[in-house]
Amino acid sequence: MHLFYNLGIALFDLAVSLAAPFSKRAALLVKGRKTVWDTLGGVSLEGDVIWVHCASLGEFEQGRPLIEAIRKKNPSYKIVLSFYSPSGYEVRKNYKEADVVCYLPSDTRANAKRFISTVNPRMVFFVKYEYWYNYFRELKEVGTPLYLVSAIFRKDQIFFKWYGGWFRKILNNVKCFYIQDEKSAALLDGIGIKAYIVAGDTRFDRVAAIAAAANPIPVVENFATGAKVLVAGSTWPADEQIIASYINNSAKDVKLIIAPHMVDESHIQQLERRFTLPVCHYTKVKGEIGADVRVLIIDTIGLLSAIYRYGSVAYLGGGFGKGIHNTLEAATYGMPVIFGPRHLKFKEAIDLKEKGAGFSINDSVEFGNLMERLWDDENKDYLKKSGEAALEYVQSMCGATEEILKLID
Numbered sequence: 490m491h492l493f494y495n496l497g498i499a500l501f502d503l504a505v506s507l508a509a510p511f512s513k514r515a516a517l518l519v520k521g522r523k524t525v526w527d528t529l530g531g532v533s534l535e536g537d538v539i540w541v542h543c544a545s546l547g548e549f550e551q552g553r554p555l556i557e558a559i560r561k562k563n564p565s566y567k568i569v570l571s572f573y574s575p576s577g578y579e580v581r582k583n584y585k586e587a588d589v590v591c592y593l594p595s596d597t598r599a600n601a602k603r604f605i606s607t608v609n610p611r612m613v614f615f616v617k618y619e620y621w622y623n624y625f626r627e628l629k630e631v632g633t634p635l636y637l638v639s640a641i642f643r644k645d646q647i648f649f650k651w652y653g654g655w656f657r658k659i660l661n662n663v664k665c666f667y668i669q670d671e672k673s674a675a676l677l678d679g680i681g682i683k684a685y686i687v688a689g690d691t692r693f694d695r696v697a698a699i700a701a702a703a704n705p706i707p708v709v710e711n712f713a714t715g716a717k718v719l720v721a722g723s724t725w726p727a728d729e730q731i732i733a734s735y736i737n738n739s740a741k742d743v744k745l746i747i748a749p750h751m752v753d754e755s756h757i758q759q760l761e762r763r764f765t766l767p768v769c770h771y772t773k774v775k776g777e778i779g780a781d782v783r784v785l786i787i788d789t790i791g792l793l794s795a796i797y798r799y800g801s802v803a804y805l806g807g808g809f810g811k812g813i814h815n816t817l818e819a820a821t822y823g824m825p826v827i828f829g830p831r832h833l834k835f836k837e838a839i840d841l842k843e844k845g846a847g848f849s850i851n852d853s854v855e856f857g858n859l860m861e862r863l864w865d866d867e868n869k870d871y872l873k874k875s876g877e878a879a880l881e882y883v884q885s886m887c888g889a890t891e892e893i894l895k896l897i898d
Contacts, residue, residue: 490655494622495597502595517575518551521592528570528591529607538567539897540610542593544619545574549581550815551639552616554694554890559897560586566897569608573619605631612896614638625662634664638893639690641836642673649676667893669836689889690837694819696794696885703795708771710744712778712785713799716744717864720800722793722819723750726759727809728829728853733763734853735860736784743864746796748787750806757788794818801872802863808832808849816841822879825863825872827856846879 508515541556543549549572556568570587572578582590594600601623611633612629625757628635647653648660657680660666666685668674677685717740723731724747736745749760759769766783771792778785787796797803808829816826816837827848832838841847850856863872 491622494655498596507740514575516877517579518592521575521578522594525591525594525604526607528589530603532589534567534569534589534608536565536567537563538569538608538610540569540571540608540613541587541616542571542573542619543577543616545572545577546580548616548618548639549577550695550875551691552614552805553586554691554698555614555638555893558894560571560888562894563897566611593621593624596623598627599621599713601627601732612636614893617641620656620659622659625659629662635662635663636667636893636896637663638667638688639669639889640673641669641690642676644676648680649879653710653839676731686892688892689886691889691893692815692837693886694888694890696815696817697883698882699794699818700798700821703798706792706795706799708774708778709785709796709799712769712782713744713746715742717742717802718744718746719802719804719860720797720798720805720819720824721745721747722806723748723796723814724804724806725750728804728806729760729763731850731856735857737765738857739860742782743783746787746800747784748793748796752788752790757786760774760786797824798822800824801876802827802860804828813838816847817883820846820879821883823876825875825879827859833860841879841882843880844882846875 505515505518509519539554539559543552548806556570559566567588568586568839569589570584571591573593573595578590578592584590590597594604605627610633613633615635615637617639625635642648647656660682666677667688668677668685671687672736674685674687719736721728721863724732731748732745732747736743749756757770764784767779767781768784768786769778769782771785771787772789787793801824803824803826805813805816805819805826805828807813808831810831813828813832813835816828816835819826820841825846826841827850828838830849830851832849838847842849848859852857863875865871
């Protein structure tokens with residue numbers, strides 16, 4: 490099986506190389522992997538080194554609380570941060586809390602040996618998933634402890650199939666799994682793995698820290714004051730159609746702050762045309778926003794996590810596409826969260842629904858009915874209790890980072 494695995498890796502690498510002239514993503518991956526050895530050779534990695542690997546940007550947000558906690562606790566430690574995906578590396582390649590940020594070379598035996606001997610880590614953290622056989626085996630052979638953090642398992646994964654014996658062996662190279670929930674624990678128990686701790690998800694620590702440190706945004710605060718405000722984040726066209734249908738026919742005391750996933754000029758113009766109400770672009774605000782404006786479009790990136798605090802209800806985009814975006818950034822401010830039907834692979838969305846703090850909708854009619862219920866002046870407790878449930882959920886799930894940090898002297 491090992492032979493077939495290595496052959497698969499080689500064929501994938503060949504396919505990426507052939508695709509590079511036609512695919513920006515493939516080109517970035519090929520180029521980035523070529524620079525890894527020069528990047529590592531350009532810095533001093535003497536002393537204690539911690540290696541943290543993240544598949545992409547989402548996993549980075551889970552690994553970030555741990556990286557920053559390590560930096561705070563042991564500032565002399567060197568931190569190497571690796572990414573598999575260009576979408577993670579290209580956004581975070583200048584992340585200042587890591588001494589080195591690089592791509593992870595392809596999972597060949599030679600690359601694994603060279604990377605690990607060059608970095609010479611004291612310990613290694615892989616975030617959530619990515620199970621690379623050659624890297625895991627080499628770490629085991631040289632005696633470097635490997636930990637999976639914020640890990641989560643599903644019964645449909647190959648590790649838990651009757652034919653997954655070889656893949657289960659990969660898991661035996663991990664010293665300890667810091668898993669998110671009891672369902673994952675039961676799955677690991679079922680295949681004889683006992684080296685785990687149910688620690689939760691480090692993303693809860695991250696969003697709580699963001700909320701605590703967020704700076705005020707006076708323009709948005711003035712716009713939101715005294716109104717019923719819906720904050721819609723990371724929206725896609727299917728989400729925007731539903732939201733516009735509602736807001737265009739809503740009461741005068743209802744306002745919308747919308748931060749689309751795509752902020753290029755053509756999409757912002759398309760989004761603005763959906764509304765029949767006065768609209769303002771955040772980047773074009775000079776002074777205060779006019780009193781007649783009902784829709785504020787956040788036409789820039791980096792503000793969404795701080796803007797949620799100005800709403801009383803949040804809508805998370807992506808649920809009519811590949812899957813919803815980060816619900817926790819909104820829930821941490823104590824507000825109910827609404828999303829589309831494609832959310833079933835997201836544990837926190839399921840949890841929020843079970844606690845009465847999350848709501849899924851299938852169309853504009855369901856969305857409108859839900860909004861009227863949440864903002865019913867005769868039943869204000871409904872909004873209040875759902876918001877409280879969201880905040881309590883986030884607060885109850887914090888602490889994973891501190892649990893993992895116990896490993897480090």
